[in-house]
Amino acid sequence: MKNTDVQIYQPTKCSPGTYQNRRSLGPCAICPAETKNNGSFGEKCAKCVETKTTICFPGSKTETNITEMLINDELYPFPGSSDSTQFEDILLQNMLTLSTSSFQCFVHSPIFMASVALLLLTIVYLFITLIFNNSKYKRYQIIVRQVFGHFDLITDKEHCFGGFITFSLLIIVICACVFSVSYLKLYPIEQLTAEKQKAVSCDHNLINAKFSSSLQLTSIRKHADEKPIFDLLETQPIQLNIQLISTNFQCRNLLIHENRGQGLSIPWTDFNCSSKDDFLNISTILSEKVITLEFDLNGPHAIGALSVCLSSPPLIINNGEYVASKMKHCRLYYNQNETLSSNPNINIKMVKIINQTISKNLQDNINYSATWLPIFSSKTFNDHLLFAQNGEYYRYLTSKISLFIDISQSEFYVKNTQEPIARTHEIIFTTILFSSKFHFEITDKSIDYHVSFSVMFGFNCTLLHNISNDHSSVLLSLKKMFASVKYFLYK
16 A cells, blocks of 8 residues: 655744634634733733723734724714794793702792892881881881882882882893893804803703704705805815724735726825734825725734724814814724624715804804714624634635725715894894783783883893894894884884
8 A cells, every 4th residue: 555645734833812722723723802812822812901991802912902092983963952942932931930950040040039029128118117117217118118109010109019029020121131131142052161051041051043954965056155165075185094903914014005996906105004012003195085995904914903083174264154174983893702804895975964054143144064974884894604613713814804995975965054043133022022021911911001111121221232242233123123112002
């Protein structure tokens, strides 16, 4: 019997992140998750010492610092409108509601302050009437009755106690004027601060803005006022950052190509690459918003996780009338028990978000801001079949891993509109109507219309003076206010 040649298997030294597995025909196997091997642990992988800031992916050389991973997102969602978008309702709620959220809010409630004023005036009156009840102080009693009787709009100047009530009501009216002036400044939301909201109301979510959203086709011709924001968004540079985590790949192993279809592949040389510890960082500026890039990594190395980020700096034109906002969106891809497959494919659909902010004064221009919203999806990210033997597949690793990043644009864009709940003239007129209606309801319309409006106008002068620095806006508001008052008095 003729002897056949016998080939003897010669094991090779395992690379970091792998270990000698004697149960396998291959020389080395991937270190499972939560274990590591930097090359000094021999045939076994050591247990990782994981903390809140570290993790061990499959095939780890050492613990990975998660604080160095590109996983932070900067996404500012467009808010929805509050439950109440009518200024009348908002004014009534803030003036006639006794806030119990905190002691400070309770004390500063207009109802509470009016009640305290009424109580103090009553106590003072009773004190003067009962304590100083002799002829010597009779003159002071008469003066008090005359003064407060003059303010009596409840019983038509018949009793000073009606003046006490009227004075308490005027406190609520003053609070309404102060609230109205402050409420006008709660717009737009881009200029709001927590301190400004706290100074207006105990409702810290209170804003003078309502919102609406709609889905629009990008193919529809844009209005002349809208077109600059779309052009600005297209010119905004976008940087692609790719981070290979827990890997032995180096920059020398990397080649990048742009695939243009029909088998056409162009080398991509305008990129930056750096490696540190177990991280391989790649960054490049995208020349187009529709592009397919292929990242070829030569060498039989594993990749524990992958981070893909898109970012862009802000662009501003026309003194802030058009703003392409800062963007940063990241996605982290990993599987607790698997490494990256040999041909992962990540699709990114870029969606335009257009925000328009309508001015408080209709004669002013509309401001536009915009940003990109990437929608990530992935295919063939992990090779499950290769992990049938608990990660013992190192011998099957291909000599090249090809990562495909396919970026395209959506045929739709999201249009968000922000507009004020109440403008200058509406706030002025609503405040005056609130004041007059408040008195009419209490007195059952028993007081003189002209007297009531005279009182209301005196307390709304400050409102008219402070409501806006724009003289034309104030003049317009005054015209509308007096026209409405005239109609109400003589209809």
